[in-house]
Amino acid sequence: KDIQLIRQSDAEWQIPQQSPMRVPCHVFATDAVRATLDSATLRQACNVATLPGIVTASMVMPDAHSGYGFPIGGVAAFDPDAGGVICAGGVGFDIACGVRTLVTGLTPDDVLGKRTQLADALFRSIPCGVGTGGAIPLTSVSLEAMLTGGAKWAVAHGYGTQADLDHTEEGGFMRGARPEFVSAEAKKRFMDQLGTLGSGNHYMEVQRVTDIYDATAAQAFGIAVDDILLSIHCGSRGLGHQIGTDFLPRMADKADYFGITLPEKELACAPIFSDLGQEYLGAMRAGINCALANRQVLTHLARGVFAECYSHSRLRMIYDVSHNTCKEEQHVVNGKKRLLHVHRKGATRAFGPGHPELPAFCRSVGQPVIVGGSMGTPSYILAGCTDSAKSFCSANHGAGRSMSRTTARKTIHGKDMLAVLDRMGITIRTSDMRSIAEEAPEAYKNINAVVEATEKAGLARRVARAVPLICIKG
Numbered sequence: 001k002d003i004q005l006i007r008q009s010d011a012e013w014q015i016p017q018q019s020p021m022r023v024p025c026h027v028f029a030t031d032a033v034r035a036t037l038d039s040a041t042l043r044q045a046c047n048v049a050t051l052p053g054i055v056t057a058s059m060v061m062p063d064a065h066s067g068y069g070f071p072i073g074g075v076a077a078f079d080p081d082a083g084g085v086i087c088a089g090g091v092g093f094d095i096a097c098g099v100r101t102l103v104t105g106l107t108p109d110d111v112l113g114k115r116t117q118l119a120d121a122l123f124r125s126i127p128c129g130v131g132t133g134g135a136i137p138l139t140s141v142s143l144e145a146m147l148t149g150g151a152k153w154a155v156a157h158g159y160g161t162q163a164d165l166d167h168t169e170e171g172g173f174m175r176g177a178r179p180e181f182v183s184a185e186a187k188k189r190f191m192d193q194l195g196t197l198g199s200g201n202h203y204m205e206v207q208r209v210t211d212i213y214d215a216t217a218a219q220a221f222g223i224a225v226d227d228i229l230l231s232i233h234c235g236s237r238g239l240g241h242q243i244g245t246d247f248l249p250r251m252a253d254k255a256d257y258f259g260i261t262l263p264e265k266e267l268a269c270a271p272i273f274s275d276l277g278q279e280y281l282g283a284m285r286a287g288i289n290c291a292l293a294n295r296q297v298l299t300h301l302a303r304g305v306f307a308e309c310y311s312h313s314r315l316r317m318i319y320d321v322s323h324n325t326c327k328e329e330q331h332v333v334n335g336k337k338r339l340l341h342v343h344r345k346g347a348t349r350a351f352g353p354g355h356p357e358l359p360a361f362c363r364s365v366g367q368p369v370i371v372g373g374s375m376g377t378p379s380y381i382l383a384g385c386t387d388s389a390k391s392f393c394s395a396n397h398g399a400g401r402s403m404s405r406t407t408a409r410k411t412i413h414g415k416d417m418l419a420v421l422d423r424m425g426i427t428i429r430t431s432d433m434r435s436i437a438e439e440a441p442e443a444y445k446n447i448n449a450v451v452e453a454t455e456k457a458g459l460a461r462r463v464a465r466a467v468p469l470i471c472i473k474g
């Protein structure tokens with residue numbers, strides 16, 4: 001049956017709670033964005049609202065589309081003291097997939113003069129594609145240390161600087177990782193994957209800043225018009241995926257034992273305080289460290305390429321933001337402080353000004369929220385301005401898909417699309433010509449409309465907009 005949305009404001013809607021939902025759904029969308037939310041996505045959000053211990057509401061960001069169990073662009077917080085659960089499908093398979101953006105110190109002319117050379121050099125040096133191995137092999141000993149130390153481990157091994165860590169969520173590593181709960185198979189899959197981009201939607205993109213909307217925040221982030229940026233989007237590769245694959249059936253098998261009625265198997269979960277819940281959390285945090293280390297090593301590789309092409313480049317981090325996580329955070333709910341487990345799947349943290357966990361550089365303006373558009377449309381850097389009451393300090397992570405991969409493949413011709421992008425001045429390199437159509441700009445929602453909804457809903461405000469010049473697609 002049709003799901004009824006009740007308007008709350010220009011950019012907020014509610015799906016009222018009805019049995020077996022425990023809380024309502026809050027949907028952040030303007031009229032234009034609402035039209036992009038299909039019933040499958042909304043139904044998934046309602047299913048999430050039935051899970052034990054969920055607090056306030058099941059939330060839907062403007063870039064949402066349907067995913068495995070949870071919508072992508074879904075946020076849900078659970079209270080362990082109220083029987084709250086941890087849900088592997090609510091984190092996502094690519095644990096801590098995320099984006100980091102750096103300022104390169106180059107000018108548009110630097111890039112325009114060497115566009116092909118830079119694209120080729122990046123494509124040659126950044127391992128990408130399904131199953132492509134990296135240049136930095138791990139041993140079983142170094143892998144364990146990496147799973148506990150994240151980007152901090154990578155920096156200690158020469159792949160970056162302390163400043164990089166100061167500009168990474170959690171200071172570069174997730175506390176509470178338990179590598180012993182990551183299966184041998186998951187570890188084996190990652191042994192040669194450190195410093196690899198992966199496939200599909202993952203990218204390394206050279207961008208040009210076209211607009212600044214908030215001068216104070218832009219200054220705090222260190223961005224100006226015509227700066228050349230580098231954005232790196234990737235996650236925990238085979239390791240994170242295997243953690244999801246390992247834990248989902250274990251959670252599904254135990255649903256009866258835990259007394260949890262699942263609206264569908266994909267929402268398999270475990271109480272946060274159960275052994276299984278704690279094992280998953282420990283493994284997932286190791287997965288977060290894996291993704292942080294991976295993006296750190298990719299940054300190191302990128303620095304090498306830029307140094308090879310330009311004598312004066314200096315890649316300085318703006319921020320690294322993960323968008324597939326569950327994090328333990330303190331939130332104020334109805335005037336009371338509560339320690340919650342916040343699932344953000346295809347959603348980013350968006351701590352507002354003054355949040356005590358923010359590093360000094362952005363404490364007064366709110367954290368950088370990095371929002372990808374597509375390889376042919378703008379991307380945005382926003383600043384968080386939301387609080388617990390609105391969205392548990394969360395915002396969208398991208399434009400979000402508007403077309404399934406299958407439809408995109410059927411309706412878009414990859415080679416023609418790349419030719420159009422080339423005429424627009426966007427150079428693409430990909431290891432997989434056969435599936436590049438899936439990544440067509442038309443396969444994603446209108447990023448400008450999505451960001452307008454984010455801003456109108458008060459989740460984050462625009463700071464800068466950048467357009468793609470070179471995109472290395474996995």
Ligand code: 5GP
Nearest residue numbers: 201203346372373374375379398399400401
């Ligand atoms: P996801 O993590 O859900 O796979 O993707 C995050 C977001 O990145 C997507 O919703 C999309 O808007 C954006 N995106 C996908 N491909 C590209 C790309 O090649 N370049 C940029 N800048 N953004 C992209």
Ligand code: MN
Nearest residue numbers: 097098233323
């Ligand atoms: Mn991602």
Ligand code: MN
Nearest residue numbers: 094097234235
């Ligand atoms: Mn990913």
